[in-house]
Amino acid sequence: MILGYARVSTDEQNLDAQTDALTAAGAERIFADKISGATRERPELAKLIDHARGGDVIVVTKYDRLARSLHDLLEIVEAIKAKGAGFRSLAEDIDTTTPAGRLIFHVFASIAQFERERISERTREGLDAARRRGRVGGRPPALTPAQAIEVRRMRDEEGRHLTEIAHLFKVSVKTIRRV
Structure with a gap:
């Protein structure tokens, strides 16, 4: 069975584009959360993993819909694998039901994690440089x-x-x- 998972970060965002793509990919059932990807407690994701059986394939439109960090992504895909199911991401054309797909999955996930860490590092460096020049970040005081x-x-x-x-x-x- 093909099971879909869609997620948006806020209630104001719309799931339609993701659910349409998942339906087109053959998803027979779609689980959807309206919650930040950084949040570990996602009720529909938990139901999806619990519902998964051997031979099922869990499909997402992009793998960042599943997790925001490499650690979380690997943990979730490992939970999917423990149920005997596979993982597929449409945008990245990743399919962990094949050896080549598993390799590509790990490479993409590592690159994404590396890029997030580089962005964080550059931000810290910029803030440190500004402080050395006497700039203080944040909002100015409300009172003199x-x-x-x-x-x-x-x-x-x-x-x-x-x-x-x-x-x-x-x-x-x-x-x-x-x-």
Whole structure:
């Protein structure tokens, strides 16, 4: 049996393109999650793996619909394999029911993981370089140092409530608490 799995990250996104492609690929049943790929608990994916039997093939439109990291992808495909089923990704033309497909799967997964790690590394390097030049990342403070002193004075000397101070400075109570 061919079983399909579709996933989008948010409720606002649409599964139609994936389900159409999976149906065209022969999927007799499609399991679909609307949840981030980084989330380990995906109810429909769990049902799919539980439902899989020997000889079944689990199909996705792209392998990043199944997992966001190499570790997770390999773990999920291993769980599929343990059920006696195969894995197929339409976009990457990967089919783990063949030796060549298994080789290609591992090569693609390794390249994807390498690229994610390089992006992360370049981002860290850029942030470090900016810090060395005196730049500080993040949002600018909501209050100036002089305003922060006034906030403390109003609270300590005048005994004003945090909500009132926040209203006067047009900031959230949380900002006033941080000061």
